[in-house]
Amino acid sequence: MTRPSTTKMSSKGQIVIPEEIRRRLGLRAGVQFVVVGDRDVIILKTVSAPDEEDFVDLLADARKQARKAGMKRSDITEAIAAARRKR
Structure with a gap:
């Protein structure tokens, strides 16, 4: 696991995933996520079609x-x- 990073939410509800995490996970523009929120925890899970x-x-x-x-x-x-x- 990497060192924690911080980010802010914009007025439109958008957040930026830090570059190091995007690079490590191979995330590109347009990738889709399932978003789950509970209390003070938000989980983002990438969605991809099965091979x-x-x-x-x-x-x-x-x-x-x-x-x-x-x-x-x-x-x-x-x-x-x-x-x-x-x-």
């Missing part, structure tokens, strides 16, 4: 679980249509 192999594995597992639960394609189509109607 193709991981995605294929996740999809295969989801299909296996759906078959095990007795789901059909029509169940999925109906669930998507219902969710879109709620918008």
Whole structure:
């Protein structure tokens, strides 16, 4: 872990992640974060898409679980249509 740094929040709610931390973590402009706040703690977690192999594995597992639960394609189509109607 590195030495703590300080930063300030702008009037627009923006903060600057110190350069040393950005460099060490390989953060570039446009990176997305999940932000979690509780009391006086804020956690930033980078969000990234899984690589193709991981995605294929996740999809295969989801299909296996759906078959095990007795789901059909029509169940999925109906669930998507219902969710879109709620918008």
